[in-house]
Amino acid sequence: xxxxxNGVDSHKSFVGESIILQSMDTRGGLVxxxxxxxxxxDSGKDSANDSVNAKSEDDVSKRERWANPTEFLMSCxxxxxxxxxxxxxxxxxxxxxxxxxxxxxxxxxxxxxxxxSFNEFKHNxxxxxxxxxxxxxxxxxxxxxxxxxxxxxxxxxxxxEVKDVTRGxxxxxxxxxxxxxxxxxxxxxxxxxxxxxxxxxxGIGSGVATTQAIVSVVCDEFPHWKRWKVxxxxxxxxxLTGIMYVTPGGMFLLDLVSHFGVxxxxxxxxxxxxxxxxxxxxxxxIMKDLEFMLGMKLGWYWRICWAFTIPVGLTSILAYSxxxxxRWTLNGLEYxxxxxxxxxxxxxxGIGMIPxxxxxxxxxxxxxxxxxxxxxxxxxxxxxxxxxxxTRQEWLAFKATKN
Numbered sequence: 001x002x003x004x005x006n007g008v009d010s011h012k013s014f015v016g017e018s019i020i021l022q023s024m025d026t027r028g029g030l031v032x033x034x035x036x037x038x039x040x041x042d043s044g045k046d047s048a049n050d051s052v053n054a055k056s057e058d059d060v061s062k063r064e065r066w067a068n069p070t071e072f073l074m075s076c077x078x079x080x081x082x083x084x085x086x087x088x089x090x091x092x093x094x095x096x097x098x099x100x101x102x103x104x105x106x107x108x109x110x111x112x113x114x115x116x117s118f119n120e121f122k123h124n125x126x127x128x129x130x131x132x133x134x135x136x137x138x139x140x141x142x143x144x145x146x147x148x149x150x151x152x153x154x155x156x157x158x159x160x161e162v163k164d165v166t167r168g169x170x171x172x173x174x175x176x177x178x179x180x181x182x183x184x185x186x187x188x189x190x191x192x193x194x195x196x197x198x199x200x201x202x203g204i205g206s207g208v209a210t211t212q213a214i215v216s217v218v219c220d221e222f223p224h225w226k227r228w229k230v231x232x233x234x235x236x237x238x239x240l241t242g243i244m245y246v247t248p249g250g251m252f253l254l255d256l257v258s259h260f261g262v263x264x265x266x267x268x269x270x271x272x273x274x275x276x277x278x279x280x281x282x283x284x285x286i287m288k289d290l291e292f293m294l295g296m297k298l299g300w301y302w303r304i305c306w307a308f309t310i311p312v313g314l315t316s317i318l319a320y321s322x323x324x325x326x327r328w329t330l331n332g333l334e335y336x337x338x339x340x341x342x343x344x345x346x347x348x349x350g351i352g353m354i355p356x357x358x359x360x361x362x363x364x365x366x367x368x369x370x371x372x373x374x375x376x377x378x379x380x381x382x383x384x385x386x387x388x389x390x391t392r393q394e395w396l397a398f399k400a401t402k403n
Contacts, residue, residue, distance in 0.1 A: 091316070091317045104140060105133070108270040115209070151166055153184070278310075
């Protein structure tokens with residue numbers, strides 16, 4: 001590691017992939033020296049000192065070059081909005097983009113289905129889908145502009161490029177953004193409190209929605225169970241499981257579980273859901289059902305998306321991502337073999353639920369032979385359709401006129 005000038009009190013904190021060395025100079029001012037951490041032996045101390053001094057001079061030149069704060073902050077926002085066409089050509093960025101959509105909209109996580117179940121049968125979900133999607137996109141863009149403006153302020157204070165202080169994991173909120181808020185000259189404490197209150201509110205909202213989805217499934221399947229007991233059990237299990245994420249190694253565990261236990265599992269589940277609806281139940285059937293529910297006929301755009309674009313696109317991206325999967329790392333540190341193997345076990349447990357329940361459905365289906373049971377398992381059950389008897393009769397009559 002590069003040596004530190006004598007007579008300087010300092011501490012280290014991660015920002016991006018660099019170590020930000022914050023120290024007090026002889027005049028009591030804050031000096032920030034950005035350097036890449038590397039192993040140095042005793043014979044290389046002089047060269048390390050020269051490297052730190054050279055980078056300090058480079059920081060000064062950058063501060064002079066970015067003397068106009070407004071112009072610099074606009075360049076940071078432009079950096080956020082300007083696409084990197086080389087990365088867009090590759091499927092890796094699309095895999096990350098799809099995952100972001102899954103997390104942002106809670107697609108395939110259950111809350112959307114749970115909330116939708118409380119709507120009236122003929123509620124205009126088509127309108128709601130457009131509203132939620134557009135608001136989510138606008139919110140993401142707006143939040144991105146704010147984040148890069150704040151990180152740009154940090155980069156300006158440190159005299160580095162904005163890309164050097166950006167992170168893609170939880171470190172963005174709890175490391176980079178925390179340091180960025182600390183550079184504010186006007187009431188940094190107030191902005192810090194507001195920011196983390198916002199994160200707390202978002203976390204509670206997401207947690208309540210996900211927990212409610214699990215509770216609804218359990219209570220619907222076992223209606224005689226006391227709801228408060230189910231809620232208490234689910235929340236207690238979630239709390240006990242989450243304790244490991246606040247340990248010293250919690251960030252590594254969070255990153256490992258997020259990658260192996262969520263990213264690929266949710267991606268595959270969403271893909272299979274599209275296949276089941278568009279190819280097994282059939283695009284024509286789902287289009288007729290939506291037409292009956294909405295009172296309007298959907299266009300060919302949705303038919304093409306559900307039948308071809310989404311299944312083929314997601315399959316291609318997933319296959320390429322798995323084929324080019326590299327050893328998982330965090331901040332440049334490779335996970336040990338035991339952790340990687342444990343991650344794949346977590347993925348196998350999540351993905352294994354799909355064939356396990358599929359086999360259960362086949363076994364419990366009508367039929368005297370396995371082939372008959374298999375064929376019947378792919379057919380709608382007698383209870384499939386609207387629950388209300390009057391609406392169900394209208395639906396069956398509508399389907400008959402369309403066949």
